[in-house]
Amino acid sequence: MSSRKKVLLKVIILGDSGVGKTSLMNQFVNKKFSNQYKATIGADFLTKEVIVDDRIVTMQIWDTAGQERFQSLGVAFYRGADCCVLVFDVTAPNTFKSLESWRDEFLIQASPRDPDNFPFVILGNKVDLDNRAVSAKRAQQWCQSKNDIPYFETSAKEAVNVELAFQTIARNALAQETEAELYNEFPDQIKLNANDNGRNRDGDNCAC
């Protein structure tokens, strides 16, 4: 019933400016990388169809501008998100530190039903660079302390782990989506039954 419906997963990528959100998305969707930096304006998205557990789902990946703080995108933008991807730059410790506030702000704005179990994925980007400043262990520890968020070390330039990371994102988002669907469909089902009853009674009463 629900599997036949077209599944659209809304994924939101957040993180400080210049950590490589757009590059990661481009690498995943278009398999392209450009060395040139161009700031994203507002928000943009790309879609890609992927197969998760034998189901075809469309990922709507929203890339946001690192400079735009939350209030400008607002409640309406974050509503209905199925997964949130937080990106930091392994060569810039500040971008790692601000993950916490990105996460908190996201939860405030999106106000998901179950904030503790909302699927996040953390990506430590630019691992191809030599001047690394945030160790994998430190990032891993932080992720574990936040209810075991999956953590990946990626490089949008060399396409390291990008595919794998987005597979995980899609799977976790799908799990969230189906849960939400179950929750949503309850009142409808009751309504349908009521309609059916009414129709049956009509049938009984019909003279022909």
Add this chain to the structure above:
Amino acid sequence: MAATIANDSPKYKNSLICCSPSVEVTSRASTSSTSGCVSADESYDSNYIPKSIANKKLKIHSSATKEEVEKAINQCKELVLSSPQCSDERKWLVRYLVELRLRLEDLKDNNGQARVRVSIKGHHFEQQTNPSNRKQYCDHCSGVIWSIVQGSYICSDCGYLCHYKCVDHICRVCAHVVMTEKGSFETNICPEKGLAAQDYKCAECQTALTFKDTWNEPRLCDYTGLYFCATCHWNDLSAIPARVIHNWDWEKRYVSRIAFQMLNLSWTRPYIDIENVNPRLINFIAELEWVHKMRKDLEWMRRYLCACADGTSLLSPLFVQLGDVNKKYSMGHLQAINDGTLETQLTELTELCRSHITNCGLCSGKGYICEVCKNNEVLYPFDSGALMCDKCNSMYHRGCWLRKGQICLKCLRLEERKKNVDVTIDSTDTFEYDIDKFVN
């Protein structure tokens, strides 16, 4: 209830001013900013679209093609870059950009067909597939939605209903977005400023308003204190939070559609901090005082129940709402206090919890024995006949406390011991003192 107006009345056409890409709009915006009218100090002003979006070139009509939308996107991007950072203007431009992008995607998906989902002004519209049997009215034009022949959209967040044809022209920002971002109710009673402050225009759709016009009289919204036209104000009745907080006045008053939707959405959200806004109300309304005291008791009970395996099952939703440290109330709670239902619910709840705590071995083990009479009766912080010392957390019967001259015996003991320790410090070396400090 809802005003039934002819579908295509001239008034309805007028009400689209806000959306029509005309020179009027820009000139209006500029005059209003110079005269410092509503937009300057009005409470949900930041939720009105700033003038730059009413720009002629940016506006797209309902049957816009892909190229037109793409063009609009590029223009919007330029406007975002030229607008100051962290300004309201930028905020709305970014939101508009997001909506345009969704629109473009939609055009790619199904060419020319009615859109399944529309996001505009914070709304998330979905096609209404099985409309209810009740007669429905369009929130935009206030015309009837003839569900058999006319398609309609409903916002999944705020419940805004409108015709297919109206969706691109709506003026109202989603009430869910407005309330969630504001996070509180208007606490001034009907903050009316008069029609002049609104430029003699409807606060929502900008239709011209005068009291001379008997066809479209200005209607005052008791919640926002603003005047609306008949399409944006359907004389819905609602109790007003500000009047309740200040006057405990539950009489229902006329409110605009947006206020009605906002109030309905936020009715059960805990927005009202009575202790801060109007602490005197608690003394005047006996029921409220009783509930307020009960909440403090519940907070104590919660500490017992949280630490008990059987007790956690007693933490019902009502308990979680009221037994929390932040003492905010929702309008729903206050209403239940007023009509007495909360009192009965709370009495049942506290009795249930009390009987668990007194009978459960684990919970009752954490009770207290009176410091004075030391008899076997177990005391709890939520007992009305018991008192707790706020310094050392020891407990007394109210009677024992009064008999002993309202002095905490344990505190006295502690003080005496401290004195003794002080004396010993003088004689012994400081090393021992350090240990003593930890023991204390």
